[in-house]
Amino acid sequence: MKNRNRLHLATAWCVMPMLLITSIVFNGCTALKEAQQRREKRILEERNTNTLMLKPSKAIIEIREDALFGESDHYTIKFAEDLHEHPNFDEAPERKEFTRSALGYMESLYDAMYKLFGFQPKHKIHVTLHDAYRDNRNAAFTRTEYRSGMLDGRYVRFITNIHMDFPMQMYEKHGVRVHELTHAFTNIYYIPVWFSEGLAVLIQTEYAQGGLHPKFDSLQGNLNIDLNGVNQLESWGGHTENSPLTQWRYRYSYTLVSQLREKYGHDFYIRVFELMEADGLHQKLAESMETSFLVYYFSKAAGEDLVPFFKKLHFTVRKLTKEDILKHIEMNRKRRQ
Numbered sequence: 369m370k371n372r373n374r375l376h377l378a379t380a381w382c383v384m385p386m387l388l389i390t391s392i393v394f395n396g397c398t399a400l401k402e403a404q405q406r407r408e409k410r411i412l413e414e415r416n417t418n419t420l421m422l423k424p425s426k427a428i429i430e431i432r433e434d435a436l437f438g439e440s441d442h443y444t445i446k447f448a449e450d451l452h453e454h455p456n457f458d459e460a461p462e463r464k465e466f467t468r469s470a471l472g473y474m475e476s477l478y479d480a481m482y483k484l485f486g487f488q489p490k491h492k493i494h495v496t497l498h499d500a501y502r503d504n505r506n507a508a509f510t511r512t513e514y515r516s517g518m519l520d521g522r523y524v525r526f527i528t529n530i531h532m533d534f535p536m537q538m539y540e541k542h543g544v545r546v547h548e549l550t551h552a553f554t555n556i557y558y559i560p561v562w563f564s565e566g567l568a569v570l571i572q573t574e575y576a577q578g579g580l581h582p583k584f585d586s587l588q589g590n591l592n593i594d595l596n597g598v599n600q601l602e603s604w605g606g607h608t609e610n611s612p613l614t615q616w617r618y619r620y621s622y623t624l625v626s627q628l629r630e631k632y633g634h635d636f637y638i639r640v641f642e643l644m645e646a647d648g649l650h651q652k653l654a655e656s657m658e659t660s661f662l663v664y665y666f667s668k669a670a671g672e673d674l675v676p677f678f679k680k681l682h683f684t685v686r687k688l689t690k691e692d693i694l695k696h697i698e699m700n701r702k703r704r705q
């Protein structure tokens with residue numbers, strides 16, 4: 369909550385003086401820009417090519433007597449039934465030691481991620497550790513659940529829960545934890561699958577050295593389009609998908625996300641999320657965000673229209689104004705009544 373207020377304040381501080389005196393706007397926005405540059409510099413300085421530099425967390429950790437459940441400031445953690453008989457976790461002292469260290473580590477990772485993005489989810493993240501999850505020991509999942517309803521006559525979605533499910537052998541991989549935690553942070557904005565995955569692979573690869581998806585050397589040269597001529601990133605079903613295109617999709621989305629950051633600065637995505645947060649329009653969309661909506665914010669953060677760039681990559685995008693987005697939201701609201 370504290371952080372949301374901070375974001376709102378930062379925006380108001382920059383925009384409101386515009387109504388009063390022009391010179392103050394200039395100073396205000398310059399100061400904001402300087403603050404962004406300072407943050408970017410700090411992120412770069414603190415970045416370690418091998419791993420996120422994690423500082424010990426000050427979070428309070430509480431573990432239940434049977435050690436099947438533990439809780440800290442930003443997480444709960446529990447052992448699924450298929451681990452209760454596992455030779456490494458069938459005794460309370462073993463589980464207690466593991467849980468204390470897991471929560472301590474994840475809290476440090478959370479602090480690092482908060483610093484990186486400048487925002488944090490409002491809800492605790494509920495982690496369940498399994499021997500196998502959905503009959504699989506090789507895939508971890510992050511789910512962000514939400515409830516929708518009317519608020520002041522408007523349709524709005526609220527996050528209700530964030531869950532993570534890890535088979536133990538995936539939990540032990542540092543890069544996977546970083547990847548999933550990136551999802552837990554960024555999914556609160558209902559972003560398209562390709563952006564969510566591209567960003568998760570970027571953070572996993574460049575901050576945790578845990579990436580299995582090498583970048584392509586060219587976006588144009590490695591295009592993959594469907595029969596309608598649309599970039600195959602757009603029809604990505606996400607983690608649950610298993611198709612011959614999956615590897616290409618991870619690599620291509622990572623390459624795209626990474627190229628934009630190289631061009632528009634290390635804090636490009638921080639600015640994108642700040643702009644989204646300031647408008648709050650993502651909460652009013654009935655479905656997940658479409659790429660045109662995302663490109664509207666990308667363009668604002670970049671200071672130039674990125675629709676032609678995405679069109680060249682065969683995305684089905686069009687240039688939107690805030691009015692178009694508001695009209696779309698309003699039309700959906702009327703249809704629902």
Ligand SMILES: [Zn+2]
Binds near residue numbers: 551565
């Ligand atoms: Zn993912």
